[in-house]
Amino acid sequence: MADYQSDDKCFNVVGSRVIRVDAVDKVTGRAKYGADYNALGQLYGVSKYADYPHAKIKSINIAKAKSLDGVRAVLTHENIPGEKSFGAITANQMVMCTDTVRFMGDVVAIVAAESQEIAEKAADLIEVDYDELPVVSDPEQALADESPRLYETGNLCFHHKVRKGDIEKGFAHSDIVVERDYSTQRIEHSYLEPEAVLAEPGENGGITIVGTLQNLYNIRRVVARVLNLPLNRIRLIQATLGGSFGGKDEVMSSICCRAALLAMTCGRPVKMTNSREQSMRESYKRHPYKMKYKVGLSKDGILQAMEIKVYADAGPYSAMSPFVTWRSVVQATGPYIVPNVKTDIYAAYTNNCYTSAMRGFGSPQICFATESLMDELAELVGLDPLEIRLKNILTDGSTTATGQTLNHKVSVGEALNIVSKKADFKARWQENRRQNINQVIKKGIGLSCSYRGVSLGAEGTDAAGVGISIQTDGSVVVYTGLVDMGQGAATTISIVVAEELGVTVDRIRFLNADTTAIPDSGPTVASRTSFMAGNAAKNGCAELLKRIKPVAAEILSCPESSLEFKDNKISSRVTNKNLDYGELAAACFRKGISLFSHGWYKGPTTTWDEHTGQGDAYFTFVYAANLAEVEVDTVTGQVKVTRFISSHDLGRTLNLNGAKGQVYGGVAMGLGYALFEEYGQDDGRPLLENFDEYLLATSCDVPEIDVIFIENPDLLGPHGAKSLGEPACELAAPAIANAITNATGLRVRELPLTLERVLLGKALSRKETRGSLKARSRKQ
Amino acid sequence: MSSDLTPKIKFRLNGIDMEKEVPAGWTLLRYLREELGLTGTKCGCEIGECGACTVLMNGKPVNSCLVMAPQIENASIWTIEGVTPPGGTALHPVQKAFIECDAVHCGFCTPGMVMTTIGLLLQNKKPDNSQIKQALAGNLCRCTGYIQIFEAVRLAAAMISENDMRPFRENISEN
Numbered sequence: 001m002a003d004y005q006s007d008d009k010c011f012n013v014v015g016s017r018v019i020r021v022d023a024v025d026k027v028t029g030r031a032k033y034g035a036d037y038n039a040l041g042q043l044y045g046v047s048k049y050a051d052y053p054h055a056k057i058k059s060i061n062i063a064k065a066k067s068l069d070g071v072r073a074v075l076t077h078e079n080i081p082g083e084k085s086f087g088a089i090t091a092n093q094m095v096m097c098t099d100t101v102r103f104m105g106d107v108v109a110i111v112a113a114e115s116q117e118i119a120e121k122a123a124d125l126i127e128v129d130y131d132e133l134p135v136v137s138d139p140e141q142a143l144a145d146e147s148p149r150l151y152e153t154g155n156l157c158f159h160h161k162v163r164k165g166d167i168e169k170g171f172a173h174s175d176i177v178v179e180r181d182y183s184t185q186r187i188e189h190s191y192l193e194p195e196a197v198l199a200e201p202g203e204n205g206g207i208t209i210v211g212t213l214q215n216l217y218n219i220r221r222v223v224a225r226v227l228n229l230p231l232n233r234i235r236l237i238q239a240t241l242g243g244s245f246g247g248k249d250e251v252m253s254s255i256c257c258r259a260a261l262l263a264m265t266c267g268r269p270v271k272m273t274n275s276r277e278q279s280m281r282e283s284y285k286r287h288p289y290k291m292k293y294k295v296g297l298s299k300d301g302i303l304q305a306m307e308i309k310v311y312a313d314a315g316p317y318s319a320m321s322p323f324v325t326w327r328s329v330v331q332a333t334g335p336y337i338v339p340n341v342k343t344d345i346y347a348a349y350t351n352n353c354y355t356s357a358m359r360g361f362g363s364p365q366i367c368f369a370t371e372s373l374m375d376e377l378a379e380l381v382g383l384d385p386l387e388i389r390l391k392n393i394l395t396d397g398s399t400t401a402t403g404q405t406l407n408h409k410v411s412v413g414e415a416l417n418i419v420s421k422k423a424d425f426k427a428r429w430q431e432n433r434r435q436n437i438n439q440v441i442k443k444g445i446g447l448s449c450s451y452r453g454v455s456l457g458a459e460g461t462d463a464a465g466v467g468i469s470i471q472t473d474g475s476v477v478v479y480t481g482l483v484d485m486g487q488g489a490a491t492t493i494s495i496v497v498a499e500e501l502g503v504t505v506d507r508i509r510f511l512n513a514d515t516t517a518i519p520d521s522g523p524t525v526a527s528r529t530s531f532m533a534g535n536a537a538k539n540g541c542a543e544l545l546k547r548i549k550p551v552a553a554e555i556l557s558c559p560e561s562s563l564e565f566k567d568n569k570i571s572s573r574v575t576n577k578n579l580d581y582g583e584l585a586a587a588c589f590r591k592g593i594s595l596f597s598h599g600w601y602k603g604p605t606t607t608w609d610e611h612t613g614q615g616d617a618y619f620t621f622v623y624a625a626n627l628a629e630v631e632v633d634t635v636t637g638q639v640k641v642t643r644f645i646s647s648h649d650l651g652r653t654l655n656l657n658g659a660k661g662q663v664y665g666g667v668a669m670g671l672g673y674a675l676f677e678e679y680g681q682d683d684g685r686p687l688l689e690n691f692d693e694y695l696l697a698t699s700c701d702v703p704e705i706d707v708i709f710i711e712n713p714d715l716l717g718p719h720g721a722k723s724l725g726e727p728a729c730e731l732a733a734p735a736i737a738n739a740i741t742n743a744t745g746l747r748v749r750e751l752p753l754t755l756e757r758v759l760l761g762k763a764l765s766r767k768e769t770r771g772s773l774k775a776r777s778r779k780q
Numbered sequence: 781m782s783s784d785l786t787p788k789i790k791f792r793l794n795g796i797d798m799e800k801e802v803p804a805g806w807t808l809l810r811y812l813r814e815e816l817g818l819t820g821t822k823c824g825c826e827i828g829e830c831g832a833c834t835v836l837m838n839g840k841p842v843n844s845c846l847v848m849a850p851q852i853e854n855a856s857i858w859t860i861e862g863v864t865p866p867g868g869t870a871l872h873p874v875q876k877a878f879i880e881c882d883a884v885h886c887g888f889c890t891p892g893m894v895m896t897t898i899g900l901l902l903q904n905k906k907p908d909n910s911q912i913k914q915a916l917a918g919n920l921c922r923c924t925g926y927i928q929i930f931e932a933v934r935l936a937a938a939m940i941s942e943n944d945m946r947p948f949r950e951n952i953s954e955n
Contacts, residue, residue, distance in 0.1 A: 019879055026887030027875040027894060029820020029860035036819035190922050192824045192832055192888040242822070242888030243922050276825040486886025486923045657882035664925030665885065691829035691920065699916040699926045 012566055013499045014719050015653045021491045021510055022240070022484065034196035034212035034239040039269035042198065043072055045262045046119035046272070048109040048126045049281060050101035053351040053684025054150070055130035057099055060108060065125040070118040073265045074126065076109045080261065082228030086253060088218070089158075090318035092151070093250060093354070095226055095257045101130070102150055102316030103351050104686060105282030107254070112262040112270050135684045139313040139348035140290055150316055150349040157314040157347040158322040160329035162401055162613030170305025170340030174296025176380055182369040184751045185678040186288045186313065189358055190696055193242020194279040195251060199259035200269040206233025207260050213238050214248035214485055215523035216515050222253040223260055234260075238513040244485035245669075246357035246525060250319045251283040277689040285679050286358035287312045287324060287347075289365035293373055296340075301381040301388045305340040306401075308332050310365075314347040315354030321347040323459045324355075328362035330617045333401040334370030335412045335451035336392040341401045343613065351684035357525055359666075363452060363730040364673060368751060371448040371734030376747060384429055385447050385738065386420050389413075394451060403614040406621065409712035411649040415625035416449050418708055419645045423627050432742050442632045446738025448731040449625040453618025454723045455528035455603055462603030464521035464532035468497060468540040470548075470588075470595040474568055474581030476503055479511040480536070481521030482529045487725050488658035489529045495655050496534045496718055500541030502565025503581060519598075527622075527723035530654060532601055534718030540599020548595075551588050555579055604716060620714050624648045624727045626667075628735035629703075632743040637755030639675055639740060641703045644732070649710040651722035663707045663728045670732025672697040678752050789853040794862025795947055802849040809833045809844040812859060820860035820891050824920070831919030834892035834899075835859045839948055841899035843918070858948055860891035863898070873944050874898055877936035878929075885923035892919050897933050902945055906937055 025031040062074040077084050077096040084098060085091045097106050109126050113119035134148035141147055142155040149155055171177050197211030206229060213219055216236045224231045236256070241248065255272055263270040274282070289312050296305040310328060314321040329345045378388040393413045399405050420426065428445045436442040456462045466480040478497050484490035490510040498505045511517070521533070545565070553560040556579055558572035570579040588595055607615040629643040646663050653659050676695035680687035688694050713720020733751060740758060741747050748757045756764045783803035790799050793816075802811055809826070812818040812835070821844055824832035828843040835844045836858040863872045871879070874897050884890050893916065900907055900915040907915065912933045913926075921929065 020882055020884055022887065023879040023882075023884045024871070026884045026890050027860075027871065027878050028864045029818075029891045031887055032819070033822070033888065035813075035823065191886070192830060192920060192922050193822070193886070194824070241886060243886040245922070276827075276830075486888075488885065661882055661885055661924055661928055664927040665923045666925070668925030669922070690827055691825050692827055696920050696922065697925075698920065699913045699929070702926050705925065705927055 011499060013495050013505060015656055017656050018491060018495055018505050020488060020657065021494050021505065021508065031240040033193055033242050035273050037198040037210050037239060038271065039198060039200055042269040042271050043112040043114060043262065043266055044116045044119045045259050045270045046111050046123045047107045047258060048111070048123045050097070050104055050106040050108060051128065052101060052130055052132055053104050054133040054135045055101050056133060057097060057101065057108065058129040058131055061127040062109060064127070065111060065122040068118060068122045068125060070114040071111060071122045072114070073112040073262055074109060074122065075261055075265060079265065080226060083225045086222040086225065087318045088320065089322045093254065093317040093319060095254055103353055103684065105353055107258065110258045110262060112266050136350045137352055137681065137684050139311040139350055142348040142350050143346060150351065155349040157318050157349050158325060160326050160345045160613065162329050162332065162341055162343040164401055164403060164614065165340035167305050167307055167340050167342040171296040174304040175299040177294065177296045178380065179292070179294045180373055180376060180749065182291045182372060182749045184289045184365040184368055186352065186355065186681065187286045187673060187677045188280055188679045188694055189245045189247030189283070190694065191243030191245060191247055194274040194276055195248065195255055195283065196273040197256055197259045198269060198271045199256070199263040201263050201267055202235065204233060206235065207263060208235040208237065209256050209260060210237040210239050211252070211256070212241060212248050213252050214241065214244040214483060215525065216513050217481060217520040218249060218523055219253045219256055220515050223256050226257045227260055227264065234515070236515045238483050240512065241483060241485040245359040246361065247283060249523070250356055276691065280689050280694065281686060284315070284319060284354045284356040286360070287314070287321070287355040287365065291365065291369040293369060295373065295377065297377060297381065299381060301377065301383050301391050303336055303338045303392045306333050306338050308343040310345040312345065312347040313350050313352055313355060315352050316349055317354040319354055319356035321355060324357065324362040326459060327453065328366050329613060330402055330453060331363055331366050331451065334374065335394045335449055335623065337394060337398055338401055343401070352681050353679065353686065359669065360726050360730045361526065363450065363726065364670070364733060367448060367450050367730045368734045368737065372737055372749060375738045375741060384426055386416060386425055389416055389447070389449060402617050404616045408620060408714060410623065411710050411712055412449050412451055412623035412625065415623055415647040415649060415710060416447065418647045418710070419625045419627040420447065422645055422706065422708070423629065425627060429742055436743060440634055442634055442743040444630045444632060444739035444741065444743030446628050446735045446742055447625065448734040448738065450727065450731055451621050451623050452727050452730070454620045454622055455531055455618070456526050457618035458606040458608035458615060462522065462528070462532065464536045464601055465519050466493065466533050466536040466540050466599045467518050468537065468544060468597050468599065470544060470585050472582065472586045472589045474503065474507065474585050476501065476508045477511060478508055479518050480533050481513050481518045482524045482533045483513045485524065487662060488655060489524070489533065491658055492530050492655040493533050493537055496537045497541060500538055501544065502570070503568050507568060527725040527727070530721050531717050531723055532603060534654065534721060535601035536599040538599065538718050539601055540597045543597040543599065544595070547593050548584060548588050551591065551593065552579060552584050555584070555587060620716060620722060622649055622722045622727050624731055626731035626735040628732065628739045630736060630739040630743060632740055632758060634744065637759035639753060639758055641671055641736060644703050645706045645708065646728065647708040647710060648724060648727055649712055650724045651714040651717045652711050652720035653709055654719065654721045659709065659724055660707050662724050664705055666728025667705050667732050668697045668702050669729045671701065671736065673751060674733035674736040675753055786850045789850060791852045791854065792856040794858055795950065804850055806849045807845050808835070808847040808849050808852060811849040812844060818859050818861050822888055822891060824888065829920070831896065832889050832892045834895045834919060836895055836899055836948055839899065839902050841896045856950060858895070860894060863894060873939040874936040877932040877939060881928045881932040881935055883924060883928040883932035889919060889921045893921070893929055897936060898948055900933070901937060901940060902948055907933070
């Protein structure tokens with residue numbers, strides 16, 4: 001095994017409490033978000049959405065809309081100069097529909113007008129004649145031969161599998177074989193800031209778009225192909241992002257194309273801002289999963305075999321579904337040693353809202369299933385939830401379901417023990433079961449744990465760049481193609497640069513991403529930013545230090561090895577002399593030494609055999625355990641989460657404030673997933689459109705949250721750091737579900753755990769939510 | 781402006797007396813953002829659920845998406861831009877507390893959170909935890925899980941003096 005202490009050293013900035021670099025702009029209202037950008041003479045762009053979840057377009061009549069006073073352009077797919085559809089793997093997402101609409105958020109036409117009101121009125125005047133088609137709304141049924149089809153090739157979007165050992169032998173050797181089905185709901189990212197862009201035709205026949213952009217280079221590729229322009233004519237600038245959570249990618253590609261088409265047609269800037277209703281209608285969601293687990297175990301609770309079948313609802317477009325479901329297939333057994341595994345995950349096309357990346361990326365669903373399952377298995381063999389987990393948990397040197405040997409510190413058992421000890425789990429779990437009898441308010445405690453692959457893994461090439469420019473006064477400008485969407489990347493990357501160069505964080509200015517300023521660094525996804533950009537920043541700083549150290553040594557008349565770069569000063573341990581960073585930078589500049597470097601980092605190689613589902617899927621993993629305590633009101637079914645403990649091995653804490661914040665926010669998001677959130681659809685039609693019915697956790701719903709970090713520095717991570725953003729949000733729901741079962745004795749296998757599910761074990765048959773859109777439209 | 785204008789009305793905005801025609805069919809939120817250029821107030825849902833558009837109206841936090849622009853006649857309105865005087869670098873203690881506690885993540889809810897906090901502290905100088913939670917219940921945050929925001933409100937309560945709050949009280953009694 002590797003020596004984990006080798007990277008241990010004293011840090012100046014890493015791991016300390018650092019003020020978020022963008023905080024002052026944000027508390028003063030000066031930070032400019034997408035909708036805050038305006039241009040003189042701008043037009044307003046509005047989209048005409050589909051009237052049916054699945055229909056043939058017979059005709060689109062834009063005459064009335066076009067003749068409305070103040071309308072400057074009405075465009076349909078016929079006006080697209082380049083490719084009409086896009087997608088990372090399968091290019092089937094339509095910018096504007098050609099002959100078929102496949103979900104309610106599809107766009108059939110777009111309008112630009114002198115005011116928002118005129119544009120909206122014009123959109124209403126567009127007449128579209130449809131022939132309705134049968135709606136596909138269940139991902140499992142979608143794959144049946146008799147199902148209506150969204151595409152001629154069928155409704156299968158992607159199929160991933162894992163084959164390990166001999167599943168039949170595994171079941172034959174088991175004392176107990178059980179089957180359990182779990183399901184999770186479709187949820188909305190609910191970034192508080194709806195989508196907004198401003199597109200301006202540029203001087204060189206190109207276009208500049210500023211807005212709510214998470215993955216600028218993906219979006220730029222799409223805009224270039226749709227507009228039929230070279231990449232270098234498209235400039236995308238990231239506005240300060242009001243949250244994203246994976247959500248401002250494909251939907252932004254589509255909106256950017258629409259705004260750009262209108263702007264190019266009219267030769268004027270075009271602003272497109274989604275209302276919350278429009279955002280909920282057209283932006284992609286987290287995949288609902290139907291998960292079927294068949295598990296064999298010995299009577300002492302040792303897992304022998306798992307056969308897993310999962311149906312993921314992709315909606316009508318491929319988007320990131322193949323990648324999302326790939327992470328699920330890798331992690332489908334949970335953090336346990338299972339000798340025989342057969343997993344099949346199918347992503348299927350339906351006419352529901354399309355689904356793609358959302359914080360967790362295929363793990364929250366899997367975690368809900370595996371962690372509920374472990375509690376159920378414990379009950380069957382007479383163990384407690386901690387015992388059964390520890391009996392099967394991955395440890396140093398274990399082999400995962402995909403045949404990967406874990407050659408690093410595997411701390412999931414440690415995390416479980418930490419949270420359990422902190423809350424006296426074993427005693428409390430037993431005690432609750434005894435004391436809850438005859439109580440109206442019943443108490444529960446529940447556990448969950450996970451392992452998670454860091455960064456993209458075998459999904460694709462993993463590389464990132466960071467530009468670092470020392471100014472002649474010793475201040476520093478840092479820019480990268482990876483973005484701060486609120487998670488604190490700007491601060492974390494600044495911390496790495498500050499540590500390496502020996503400057504203080506307040507001397508660093510981190511610029512928002514701009515496609516003309518820095519090469520493609522891949523997407524800001526997969527909790528990869530600290531790891532990838534952190535390493536790239538380290539490389540860039542090392543390059544700069546190599547250039548400026550000789551100059552410092554010359555000025556201070558000392559050997560290079562005696563130099564210390566710290567707190568904006570360079571000192572020599574030999575001569576006791578000091579040099580201001582600005583003086584050194586200016587001296588380097590006078591000598592013609594470049595003070596700019598571009599640090600690049602390519603992630604280690606991963607492997608994957610898609611036929612067997614075997615390989616070294618990720619270059620490293622993170623581990624976590626959560627514990628929830630709840631009170632369940634058995635009169636109303638209301639669940640109150642009273643305490644939460646979240647323990648994560650993040651390798652090394654780079655940004656302490658940011659790290660804690662990631663966990664708090666992740667837990668709150670997971671709590672919403674567990675108890676409230678659901679983007680309900682009925683036959684492809686959305687049942688809600690705003691936060692009056694889509695319920696997020698409020699200040700009154702969150703409990704006390706204890707965060708406990710474990711630091712096992714990773715050999716590859718910057719200063720040993722790995723990742724945190726997504727693991728923080730994948731484990732809350734199962735911990736809460738298990739706590740509810742501890743309280744009530746009832747197991748609910750579907751999310752969300754609404755009042756009626758908690759009380760009755762099932763949802764009441766209600767297709768319409770409170771004052772739902774459907775009820776409203778019927779009245780009209 | 782594409783909406784009909786009212787006759788001139790008087791109001792006080794961020795401590796400055798104004799007399800203006802305002803668009804009759806617009807919300808205060810839209811008037812602030814699109815006519816006065818005060819984009820610090822954010823638009824998240826336009827139905828009064830998210831609280832991102834919170835401003836102070838006569839010392840009380842209101843959702844500016846639920847107030848029609850003409851309704852500000854004779855009222856005192858404070859937006860986030862008024863909390864730090866223009867060009868000034870001196871932050872208000874509430875802003876300092878939000879920074880100190882890392883209660884700012886994506887920052888989209890932050891202006892509303894700051895205004896709600898000021899509104900709370902105008903009414904209640906030493907709110908307890910439950911009063912803080914209740915006061916913030918109308919301000920959604922998707923990033924922070926609220927924990928650091930609670931800490932910020934507690935810290936702000938400990939730091940503020942009457943001087944910090946006086947501007948926001950001005951002309952409340954006059955109406």
